[in-house]
Amino acid sequence: MGIDYYSVLKVDKNATEDDLKKAYRKLAMKWHPDKNPNNKKEAEAKFKQISEAYEVLSDPQKRTIYDQYGEEGLKGQVPPPGATGGTNFANGAGPNVFVFNPRNAEDIFAEFFGGSSPMNKLPCSLEELYTGSTRKMKISRNIADPSGKTMPVEEFLTIDVKPGWKKGTKITFPEKGNEQPNLIPADIVFVIDEKPHDVFKRDGNDLVMTQKVSLADALTGTTITVNTLDGRTLTIPINDIISPGYEKIVPREGMPIAKEPGRKGDLKIKFDVKFPTRLTPEQKAAVKRYLTTA
8 A cells, every 4th residue: 555645644535625735734834844954854755745645635536546556556557547457557658557757845835835935145243143143134025915915014023043053044934925815925034144254264163263473483382362252352372383284272162052052162273374584694593503403
């Protein structure tokens, strides 16, 4: 028998077209991959199965074949209802053979919800993504009255940006898209975009910066100050010799980890050593003498 499409949609075998539509709307909204960023693979599989179940049961021909032969028969080669040939349908396709080609799940979803959800970039500074912030976003949309006429309205949506959110994080406002007769409005989706920063670059949960130092400081040690994204000042002693590729790691001074409140990544400091453009003969001799005897 294979998959029980009736169980997938949580309807009985006498389900009407309206029953199927209601069931599909509810389950598709619940399991759409965009609404399940934390378990996307499972959601994609369920969403595809829900869409396939609705496609089969809402089509009289496919439903009749499924009720008679099950999923395995539906996806094999079967004679359409009323055609001759009985159940001997495995010996090649002919003019009276039904072949099941499932539709794209997103296409079915678009028919119900008026197209894909509008995506809107939400540019955020690294400071906002470090400390969190509240953003008010003004949107314009069409709403429909009971007669089906639409009119434009403006609304403000509140987005609480959480500390540690990353580029690509999605914030969904269900059914806040344009209203159309007989269609459920699409969701409005905002996608976090990260603005470039003058000092720091983000690497996952870590922050990376490059500090310029003189050759003398690279060889003898130095102390640097770093202004953090939340307004603190770090004083960091560098006691090691700064050789090519050297990196100073300051634990727990990176970005907050959104899924683990209270934890942070690290701050990684790279160095750009500035060499002198010229030395006097005496300086060269002194440097050579000291380095040779070191």
